[in-house]
Amino acid sequence: xxxxxxxxxxxxxxxxxxxxxxxxxxxxxxxAVMKYVPALMVSAVMLxxxxxxxLEGMVIGVEEVPGLWTIAGAVIITIGxxxxxxxxxxxxxxxSLGEIGQREHGPAWPWIYSGVTA
Numbered sequence: 001x002x003x004x005x006x007x008x009x010x011x012x013x014x015x016x017x018x019x020x021x022x023x024x025x026x027x028x029x030x031x032a033v034m035k036y037v038p039a040l041m042v043s044a045v046m047l048x049x050x051x052x053x054x055l056e057g058m059v060i061g062v063e064e065v066p067g068l069w070t071i072a073g074a075v076i077i078t079i080g081x082x083x084x085x086x087x088x089x090x091x092x093x094x095x096s097l098g099e100i101g102q103r104e105h106g107p108a109w110p111w112i113y114s115g116v117t118a
């Protein structure tokens with residue numbers, strides 16, 4: 001189980017590479033989904049990551065059942081995330097960057113909403 005802790009010259013770069021690829025891919029997926037889902041909901045789902053990872057570890061047999069405080073915290077986070085998801089469905093407006101720039105800055109910043117770079 002703890003073989004990844006063994007520091008060998010060939011294992012460390014592989015571990016760092018896999019970790020970075022998974023983290024980068026995960027965060028890019030969260031960013032990409034923000035085009036379609038409110039950012040508040042995406043951040044609430046991100047809070048569920050440790051809980052889901054623990055469940056996955058228990059299923060494959062590399063993680064033990066967490067303690068009472070961990071379970072209580074997971075329940076609180078899950079309930080909070082569900083409340084955020086339900087509430088954000090009715091109160092969220094999405095704007096493109098051009099609309100925000102035009103609304104806040106007007107024609108003084110034409111490159112923001114015209115597609116022209118300065």
